Amino acid sequence: MILASAPPTQLILSVLASAAYAWPAVRAAHMGPVSARKWVWAAWALHGAVLSWSLLGDAPRFGFAPALSMTAWLVAAVYAVEAHIFPQLQTRWALCGLGAVAVVLSALFPGHAMASSASGWLPLHLAFGVACYGLFGTAVVHAWFLTRAEHRIRLAEDPHSGLPLLTLERLTFRFVGSGFAVLSATLLVGFVFGEAVYGQAKAWRWDHKTVFSVLSWLTFAVLLLGRRAFGWRSKRAVNMLYVGSVFLLLAYVGSQFVMEVLLRRTP
The missing domain is CATH 1.20.120 (Four Helix Bundle (Hemerythrin (Met), subunit A))
Structure with a gap:
């Protein structure tokens, strides 16, 4: 710090x-x-x-x-x-x-x-990762709006969401789908070009970041499959979105917080 x-x-x-x-x-x-x-x-x-x-x-x-x-x-x-x-x-x-x-x-x-000597693949990998965080972050915000609006409707109050529930739900899962595609690309780049991106010493390996990234990918895959095949909506779908987003947050932000703040190490 x-x-x-x-x-x-x-x-x-x-x-x-x-x-x-x-x-x-x-x-x-x-x-x-x-x-x-x-x-x-x-x-x-x-x-x-x-x-x-x-x-x-x-x-x-x-x-x-x-x-x-x-x-x-x-x-x-x-x-x-x-x-x-x-x-x-x-x-x-x-x-x-x-x-x-x-x-x-x-x-x-x-x-x-x-490092100035970093691979040219590294900016692409970071760009994919940040875009993924942004898309899922936006999906979480919309899911929060959706939950608040549903709660107000149950209480027979004006939802004050600014948008109909179906529109909010549709927007939420568009961002989830886009985020899943970018997350898949991020993992693919890290897996296929890991040595080129990070160097031989830091190529793809099953560390905390990788495990949480794969867990988030699996959670979002199940969410999208469940929504398409079984029509998952509302509380179940939103809760799975939150779980997958927590896994994703822990993947990079969580591991880097431990390294930078708690252990005071640099990658």
Whole structure:
């Protein structure tokens, strides 16, 4: 960790981005929808600048916190696009709060320096992995919206979801299907080109990251098969999505957190 290990420009951008996320979250009851969207767009742009600086600067770094930060940024991007397609969607203050936390964590734990001699396959593998996290993160957010809307309907309240239940469910599983495809590609690249990506010493092996990645793949495969063959919906499907997402989170973020924070080692 160390805050001092991050460049000053990145720290300034991180403070601005986290403040821009936090302000509409704190002022939710006193801010109109137009003003809130402007703040969220500003936060998203600043967040993107932070990520660009950390990944494209003179000394690119990556680790568990940058991975979470990129996931939060991708989820925010998807939600912003959906808000234009479905204007009835409301600004979600919990997402703003999570975005602020992700930016702060990335500043506190900027990760390890990426070797300049790394294989050209490594950026592709990381891009697949981050895209996978973003897609499943978006699916989890939609599943949460879906659960809240169903709960409100059972209580005979206005669901306030902004979207019909069937639309939310359809969007959730579109993201699950897309995430499963990208996860499959990520595992395939790691298995077939593991030696080229990581070097002979770090080729495909059954470590914690691999085991949790395969467990998540199997969970999502069963979920998609069960939905197609048996029509799984609602609580059962959402719970399986949560389980698979936890396995996926433990695969990279969990293992890197142990390495970087608890054991203080670099890969």
